[in-house]
Amino acid sequence: MDDFYRDEILEHYRHPHNKGRLEQPDITYEDHNPFCGDRIGIDLLIKDNRVADVRFWGQGCAISQASASMLTDEIKGMTLDEVKTLNKDDILDLLGIPIGPVRLKCALLSLKALKAGVWGMDKWPDEE
Amino acid sequence: MNETIVIPTLDVEAIKQDFPILQRKVHGRALHYLDNAATSQKPRAVLETLDTYYREYNANVHRGVHTLSEEATARYEGARAKIARFVNARSPKEIIYTRNATEAINLVAYAWGLANLRPGVRVVSTEMEHHSNIVPWQLVTQQAGAGLSYVPFDEDGRLQLDALDRALEDGRTKLVAFTAASNVLGTINPVKEIVARIHAAGALCLVDAAQAVPHLPVDVQDWDCDFCVFSGHKMMGPTGIGVLYGRRALLEEMPPFMGGGDMIREVRLTGSKWNELPWKFEAGTPAIAEAIGLGAAVDYLTALGMERLRAHEVELVTQAWERLGEIPNLKRLGPPPPERSGLVAFAVDSIHPHDLAAILDQEGIAIRAGHHCAAPIHEKLGIAASARASFYIYNTPEEIDLLVAGIYRAKDIFAI
DSSP: OTTTTOHHHHHHHHSOTTBSOOSSOSEEEEEEETTTTEEEEEEEEEETTEEEEEEEEEEOOHHHHHHHHHHHHHHTTOBHHHHHHOOHHHHHHHHOSOOOHHHHHHHHHHHHHHHHHHHOOOSOGGGO | OOOOOOOOOOOHHHHHHTOGGGGOEETTEEOEEOBTTTOOOOOHHHHHHHHHIIIIIOOOSSSOOSHHHHHHHHHHHHHHHHHHHHTTOSOGGGEEEESSHHHHHHHIIIIIHHHHOOTTOEEEEETTOOGGGTHHHHHHHHHHTOEEEEEOBOTTSOBOHHHHHHHHHTSOEEEEEEESBOTTTOBBOOHHHHHHHHHHTTOEEEEEOTTTTTTSOOOHHHHTOSEEEEESGGGTSOTTOEEEEEOHHHHHHSOOSSOSTTSEEEEETTEEEEOOTTGGGOOSSOOHHHHHHHHHHHHHHHHHOHHHHHHHHHHHHHHHHHHHHTSTTEEEOSOOTTSBOSEEEEEETTBOHHHHHHHHHTTTEEOEEEOTTOHHHHHHHTOSOEEEEEOOTTOOHHHHHHHHHHHHHHHHHTTO
């Protein structure tokens, strides 16, 4: 069980980083997972083509919320080009637990919203 | 030799032995399968029936004059007769094989709906339906330019029948499609009373019995319903086989749903004539093994006795309702037992149902998490999703203890 929901994930779920809204985001995008009703939106503040600040909002399971919390930490300071190259393996590395095919959509929801916002993509990151 | 009538006693441990899958382990633990409203497990009798068909008399039905085809046809039609008796249809001609309940609803929506719906009339559904009893009606009423409205449910999860009466008042309602038992709320609707109100207003009804036929004694003549649908896989049968029961006169009037082989009497390049019931609605090679397998499932359920099966589920669901009610910050959905089907959907504060289901899975306990293909119910209740434990004949009170212990463990993990 400890392997399954390791402490770091639970910690991010209980106390998510970067949760909330930005007052004047340059990019904002919200997406949801119709399978479970999870919903995640992302606000980005862009300066010199880099992520100067980021917030996420929404609701969902521990996997979707923790991955959003970790992902938003990760992208601060990244260039938009770097954000565009993020893929499902980056998220799985951040989470560090095995994710089955059904819950992969939970894990990738924040990345999907992020990339849709930055890139205008509407596919799941594992369908590229 | 004297024939002895074997009355099976309701020995759940013995019944479990009939289901090979219940012997398997999940994450090193014994499997506790509490997701029966999604699909049931299959007894050995059904598995062996499928195997025997393919090994011994695999052939197409209604086509060949050779021995295998005759045997296959006899068993395929024999299963139809068993199903007709099981729900007390007047004749096997009123039993149409479909892929599942969803396809059966689509059959009525398209074949009956497109012939009978037009601007100025409406179909009525309810707020407690599975998506399968909402979306086909949206598609067909849109196409026909007809209206679609929904009967709401009250805070106890019961249909507001006065709203149904109002929808029936102006004579524009042509059909009411409603569930006999909700797959989320567990509500068992008073089908007979609802049907009487619908008929008094001159409308027809379609009863979604996908959660009723597997768990309750069902008598379509007693209900007096016009259409009734259910799925084989939720009642111990294979996937890919379902049933539309329809009143014979209505089925006779309806145009076919799909065209192809087996559903025609006469084909000319200038036009065709339809086969008689029930084959008019069964185009192409059907799910032969699955239909015969469903017949075996009906035999198994009949031998158990639906009254006895229901009594077992009432016992389990009453215990589950009470035990879950003792857990802090847990909200149970729907009306209290005994007037509910053998399932309980619930939401635990601060634990998403997916997380709860994932943690229980680690203990070998299988429950459903999500909106259970009934998103409008969750929207109305103001929750994104719920967890659901649903029982069947092979579940035990000990499994409810394990479920409750698992929920407490999840609360510990999430420290709430």
